[in-house]
Amino acid sequence: MLRFLATRVLTMIVTALCLTFIVFFLTNLAPNLEKIAKSEAGGRITDAEVASWLEKNGYASPMIVRYGEWLGVMPGWTRVDETGATFGRCMTPGVDPAAAPRYCGVLQGNWGYSTVFKAPVSDIVARGLGLTGKLMFWVMITMVPAALVVGVMAGMREGSKTDRALSTVSIVTTATPEYVSGVVFIAVFASSAVGLKWFNGSATSAMDDITFVNFTLPVMTIALYGMGYIARMTRASMTEVMTAQYIRTARLKGVSFRNIVLKHALRNALIAPFTVIMLQLPYLLNGVVITETLFNYKGFGWTLVEAAGNNDIELLLGVSVVSVLVVLVTQLVSDVGYVYLNPRIRIS
């Protein structure tokens, strides 16, 4: 088990390094840097001025060196200009250059400075994660129980009418991406022209104060798309368990159907959905980005869109690191949890 964990963690670190390098590479390509130089130093500067601006701000060194600096495994760049003043990656204006640390990257906790929000990246990412955490909490609270109930109800009598009806419902929800269900929900429940006006079409006010009126639609939008998939997986797992030998034995013993489902089948049927739910988390990130944009809820997904849309390199890198880590950690947790929950699987 320890060895399994060690390999998994090692693979995870290598994956994280590869992915962050890819993001770093794509965000630091020449046209992006040119754009950032023009937005910082004025839009009408010549190519030579762009080059000198990049040179001055540490963007001229090779990509791999800059990646190392950003990561915090290479010393940050320093430059002494004509007047003798020292500039550098790790130096803040007004602070003695000698006192500045040699390394300042993500590993040292220095995530950089966002050009769009004019604030440190770590603050913005933390704020976004907090808001998205609230959203995901309510999504999980509604989605998981609903999906499990639908899946178990459908799977306990395979081929019955309930099964067919519930399976069709789950197919419909998996066919409804967030930007479709969100639009339909807003039109039906929030539109001032034709709708029922039950809920708010914007979740901006939910950032300070979550109420039933302003938070129902975004939660429903994300939960609906993820629900169908989990329900179908639960159904598959439940139907498989219901055909097992020990269920037949219980039936022949005369145990009531209700007890068979609740006491014999359910626990074994819920192992597979656990993995599915964990693996579904990263896919929900997509939905979070769409939903937060649609409902104007300024969480993590909204931050991603703002950073990418405005070429805010440091913020985009920070957001990518966090989302890649979320994906990798959930994968690890789902693997370890599966082994833990299912004693039949032994890892040498």
Next chain:
Amino acid sequence: MEPLTWTGSLGTFLNPMLMIAVAALLLAVVLSFVMSFFAAPVTLESNPDGSVTAKTGISGLADLLVKVTSLAVVLVVLGYVIGGLVMPYGSAGIIGAISKQFFPVWVAMIVTFVLSVSFKRKLGLYGKLYDSTVGMVGFGLVMFWLYTAIFVGVFGLIATHDPLAAVSGLKNKPPGVPMPTAEAMVAGSHYLLGGDNLARDVFSRMVHGSWIVIQIAPLATLFAFMMGITVGLPAGYHGGKLDTVLSFLANLVLAFPVILLFYLLVTPEIVLTGIPSYMAIILFMFPIIFVTVLLYSRYYTQGKKAWPTIGVVFVAMFWVYLSLISQPETPVHFMPGWTDLFNVPAGILVVFVSVVFVNAPTVFRIVRGLTMDIKTRDYVAAAQTRGEGVWYIMLWEILPNARGPLIVDFCLRIGYTTILLGTLGFFGLGLPPDSPDWGSTINAGRQLLSVYPHPALVPAVALLTLVLGLNLLADGLREESMKD
């Protein structure tokens, strides 16, 4: 000119009927659901002549009620469609006029269904689809959009207006609004589903959007499959280091949040650097490798006879490949005028590449898993004993036997690709902003969603029905292929 109402004169007697039918259906569904918990189960009773009668009791009655009422609802809805077809333009309202516009689609669908049902026993898995209601409904929805796309894109039918032309005075107007210049009640004298915020026809944009989706989604999925199969078969068959490396790469792409990848790949700056073009060079090579190896592994024993066939296929595909990757105004542009067969608009190519790139790793994992399962079978061992080549075994022994799950996944994946295309459009990535594809239209319509919902709602429902159709089709196919 009068604006059209939803159902016109047809509605005066069909609308109450629809209400009654729907109410009865709802009642019957609730009744049957409650009955399934309380009523006695179905019992079998043998008759003197040896046959068996199922005594269904009261719950059977409730089921019958559901069937009858749902049939009534379907009939009334058909009434709207057929009424719209036969009655003159305008008198059957918006629904009737839309039904008239879709006339060629109805004809094509009826022909398809009549032909398929009459020959269904000779058509293999496709024919069996007609035994499953779910599969048939799904197939119907998919064919509806396929025919719509073809009639719009190739023949220029169905759409009533130019999807890009604005008509002043029709900005954000509700469905059924008449054109300011229209004189007589003829096709094209109204904006059937209203105008959007740039005063363009929502209906025409919606049907033109289907052509964009139908052009990109199945082809991109096919490319992703060719890539996934070409890489996944050896990974699953050989295992070992090759498998470890390839699986690591696939997991790398899968661990990347899709939306981040789109934002990084599909921006004008990245397109300038040519990265998507270089990716296209690699990704589009896989279909050539796949087909050439497929033919070679099959015919190499026949020596000289086979080479002309393989050569012709290879040269033709290679030429198409070169024309595809060589695009003016990108760093990869090497083919002089006449040799370059066609040019894909730059935005579409980037969208295509990124969608293939996102889908291929998942296909790889499915193919790899299936191959690892199938390679232990006896017929593979027999082929190995005969001394067949490795690629022959993979492509002509393993692949055909993995086709069931792959076909099902292919349908699901086209749906997923459609959703991805919509996502790209929703964030305004890749395709030009005035493009009528569904994602971009939803994006344009969401700004004024709470005041004028129709410009966003129409493409949203269109996308939903197409993806739903594909998912239902996949479900039907899975069910029917499991029966074997």
